[in-house]
Amino acid sequence: MSASIAVVGAGPTGTCLVERICANAADLLGWPSLDVHVIDPHPPGGGRVWRRDQPDLLWMNSTAADVTLFTDESVRCEGPIRPGPTLAEWLGGDPGRFASRPAQNGYLSHVFRHAVANAPRGVRVHVHPARAVDLADVPGGQTVILEDGRTIEADAVILAQGHGDVTPTREESALAGLAARGGLRYLPTGYAADLDLDGIPAGEPVIMRGMGLAFVDLMVLLTSGRGGRFVREYDGELVYLPNGREPLLHVGSRRGVPYHSKTGYPFTGARPPVPRFLTREALGEVLSGGPWNFRRDVWPLVAKELAFAYYHELITAHPKRAKLGWEEFEEGFAAEEWRSLGMRKLIREAVPRHLDRLDFDRLDRPLDGIRFGDQAGLRKWMHGYLAVDLQRRSDPAHSADHAMILGLLSVYGVLAELGISDPWFGGFFSYVASGPPGPRLEELRALARAGVVTFLGADLKVDQYEGRWRAQSPTVPGGVTATTLVEARLPAPSVSRAVDPLISALRDRGELDEESGLVNVRPADRRLLDRSGTPHPRRFAFGPWVVGGRATGGFARPRLNAPLFRHADTLARIVLSEAAGIQTRQHVA
Numbered sequence: 001m002s003a004s005i006a007v008v009g010a011g012p013t014g015t016c017l018v019e020r021i022c023a024n025a026a027d028l029l030g031w032p033s034l035d036v037h038v039i040d041p042h043p044p045g046g047g048r049v050w051r052r053d054q055p056d057l058l059w060m061n062s063t064a065a066d067v068t069l070f071t072d073e074s075v076r077c078e079g080p081i082r083p084g085p086t087l088a089e090w091l092g093g094d095p096g097r098f099a100s101r102p103a104q105n106g107y108l109s110h111v112f113r114h115a116v117a118n119a120p121r122g123v124r125v126h127v128h129p130a131r132a133v134d135l136a137d138v139p140g141g142q143t144v145i146l147e148d149g150r151t152i153e154a155d156a157v158i159l160a161q162g163h164g165d166v167t168p169t170r171e172e173s174a175l176a177g178l179a180a181r182g183g184l185r186y187l188p189t190g191y192a193a194d195l196d197l198d199g200i201p202a203g204e205p206v207i208m209r210g211m212g213l214a215f216v217d218l219m220v221l222l223t224s225g226r227g228g229r230f231v232r233e234y235d236g237e238l239v240y241l242p243n244g245r246e247p248l249l250h251v252g253s254r255r256g257v258p259y260h261s262k263t264g265y266p267f268t269g270a271r272p273p274v275p276r277f278l279t280r281e282a283l284g285e286v287l288s289g290g291p292w293n294f295r296r297d298v299w300p301l302v303a304k305e306l307a308f309a310y311y312h313e314l315i316t317a318h319p320k321r322a323k324l325g326w327e328e329f330e331e332g333f334a335a336e337e338w339r340s341l342g343m344r345k346l347i348r349e350a351v352p353r354h355l356d357r358l359d360f361d362r363l364d365r366p367l368d369g370i371r372f373g374d375q376a377g378l379r380k381w382m383h384g385y386l387a388v389d390l391q392r393r394s395d396p397a398h399s400a401d402h403a404m405i406l407g408l409l410s411v412y413g414v415l416a417e418l419g420i421s422d423p424w425f426g427g428f429f430s431y432v433a434s435g436p437p438g439p440r441l442e443e444l445r446a447l448a449r450a451g452v453v454t455f456l457g458a459d460l461k462v463d464q465y466e467g468r469w470r471a472q473s474p475t476v477p478g479g480v481t482a483t484t485l486v487e488a489r490l491p492a493p494s495v496s497r498a499v500d501p502l503i504s505a506l507r508d509r510g511e512l513d514e515e516s517g518l519v520n521v522r523p524a525d526r527r528l529l530d531r532s533g534t535p536h537p538r539r540f541a542f543g544p545w546v547v548g549g550r551a552t553g554g555f556a557r558p559r560l561n562a563p564l565f566r567h568a569d570t571l572a573r574i575v576l577s578e579a580a581g582i583q584t585r586q587h588v589a
Contacts, residue, residue: 002033003579006144006152008132008502009160010040011047012108012554013543016069016564017160018044018125019115020572023071024079025123028576032122037152039128039144040161045109047162054193056100057220061213061262061436064088065095067104068558069111075561077569084114086558096264098437101193108555128152133501135511135539142538147501156575159502159519159528159541162553163490165190166497175485182467185484189491192217200484202226202245207471207480209460210488211253216436216444218488222247223447230443240446249447250480251488252456252473256367257385258444259435264394267402269317272309274410276334277301283418294422300338302411302425303360308333309407310358314351314400324350358404364428367458372476379448382455386445390438405433406560413563416551419523421516426550456480493517493545511536518547525574526567538578542571 070084088095116125134145144152172188179186226245278301315322336343372378392398447453457475472479495514506512510531513520520529527535544553556562
């Protein structure tokens with residue numbers, strides 16, 4: 001008898017699961033006879049977010065060399081390693097290139113086809129280009145109900161839809177109501193490629209709240225996407241040539257600065273020896289002492305880990321900038337608590353230049369405590385800030401920054417595996433380690449010089465004033481008004497506000513619950529938990545929108561033992577083991 005598994009969602013997460021299911025099937029199914037049903041209205045591989053019909057102007061935010069969906073020798077998992085090309089190798093081009101999203105769709109589609117083509121004999125993969133709208137228990141398994149009325153029988157179901165649309169928040173609904181009553185325009189949070197930007201008029205001021213990746217995509221679509229051009233001057237300076245169809249973008253956010261750019265050089269140093277301080281044991285001691293707070297109890301361990309990675313690279317790769325050798329520094333550093341007097345003294349003695357020392361407060365909030373008398377002062381400061389960021393991220397003399405980012409990836413994986421999340425830390429991670437390509441920030445500087453972008457500052461507040469939107473910041477006096485307000489941010493995950501019909505149906509019946517907006521699962525095996533906390537024997541969920549899955553989204557960096565592969569392999573083996581038991585029972589019966 002044949003076993004069957006349904007995977008709902010055919011984007012990168014679902015594709016990785018299909019690959020791991022196929023790779024492990026021969027090992028766990030003594031007589032491989034398995035049907036894998038992949039359900040998604042979008043073609044498999046890219047899914048919705050990485051679909052092919054996006055503008056080539058939209059880039060990935062990782063270099064092609066840092067993107068893979070194939071396991072490699074670094075991955076510590078029980079299943080077989082099935083190596084394959086990174087995105088850079090598949091494209092056959094510059095490893096430092098930032099590929100377009102349609103190009104990434106081609107790579108992800110290749111990974112899916114490769115997994116199916118190399119599935120063992122007896123494993124059949126069926127693609128259903130439809131939306132799953134409900135899920136029901138039936139004797140011996142599950143029934144997945146599709147929007148066209150068809151049903152699919154499966155022994156187990158894995159939800160892998162990725163981030164989905166959500167209904168507006170209360171604040172967004174209120175702002176949309178104000179806009180409707182006042183004749184204003186309001187664009188809530190959403191993916192840039194999905195938003196209708198045609199209604200944003202040319203030549204008029206637009207307030208954009210948010211300066212992360214969503215802002216960068218919108219900036220591109222509203223400038224060069226409308227026909228403007230960037231040219232390089234004789235002195236190497238990038239200049240923007242408007243064509244008159246651009247709106248005037250007034251941008252601000254909580255920090256008031258964009259995400260740091262990606263590093264633009266290959267990291268050739270030794271991998272930082274992390275995790276060293278942020279271990280399961282250390283976290284267990286912190287979290288077992290009763291109510292805990294991330295900034296008070298967890299952050300000191302995280303900060304010490306990141307600083308350890310940073311100073312390891314600084315001292316070992318750039319010894320002329322340090323007065324202590326690594327062994328002496330490491331011994332003293334390990335003995336001190338984070339930010340203790342002894343640690344601060346050690347760092348001052350070891351690293352004489354202030355600019356070489358790691359300052360998390362200034363890194364996180366560079367505009368804190370800074371006030372300008374007018375807009376020109378903020379504009380001059382921002383030009384300098386962006387220039388310094390671009391210089392540091394392109395110069396291997398600052399490879400300690402890159403090592404700290406590798407430490408962040410390690411920390412993020414450890415916390416995610418333990419189900420520890422914190423909104424502030426999630427934002428800090430994205431701001432430091434998941435920013436845009438350097439060329440995008442260079443374009444931002446050029447747009448600001450051309451007068452197309454104006455910076456508003458930190459702690460931005462937006463309200464209505466005399467029939468218009470008004471944006472103000474304590475960074476600079478005054479403010480700006482406009483008839484259009486754009487939330488230049490991605491929507492936060494939320495099960496309670498999810499519009500996905502399958503998630504909504506399970507949620508409304510109490511068969512699925514949420515924690516901090518994420519789908520709640522039992523961490524050990526990712527079985528869905530219902531509202532009473534009971535795990536379902538045949539339903540699973542996997543991906544960044546699942547508790548404990550923030551490090552398993554999308555795709556992975558090669559040769560870093562990525563959590564995506566380890567967790568996908570574990571889940572695939574759990575589900576296949578269940579299928580093997582079902583096969584055995586059917587065979588005996």
